[in-house]
Amino acid sequence: MGDYSPVYDVLREGVIIATKIAGPVLLISMAIGLTISIIQAATQIHEQTITFVPKLLLLALILTMAGPWMLELLVDYTKEIFSAMLEL
Numbered sequence: 001m002g003d004y005s006p007v008y009d010v011l012r013e014g015v016i017i018a019t020k021i022a023g024p025v026l027l028i029s030m031a032i033g034l035t036i037s038i039i040q041a042a043t044q045i046h047e048q049t050i051t052f053v054p055k056l057l058l059l060a061l062i063l064t065m066a067g068p069w070m071l072e073l074l075v076d077y078t079k080e081i082f083s084a085m086l087e088l
């Protein structure tokens with residue numbers, strides 16, 4: 001078998017980048033959903049659109065604010081992969 005260390009490094013770094021990008025969005029979405037669910041349970045209002053609209057608006061706001069950072073992270077990772085391919 002050959003030396004697969006560079007492949008594992010690229011895959012590991014890709015998983016870390018994906019976690020950095022998706023983690024905050026998923027955690028905030030989960031927190032919003034949990035908060036709205038608690039409010040719905042307390043008020044006994046069980047309307048589906050009540051959870052959907054605030055999540056949609058807040059996630060759009062988060063993606064607007066964090067989008068440049070996410071894009072920069074992906075561009076840096078892509079440049080790193082291409083430079084590693086050139087070195088081979």
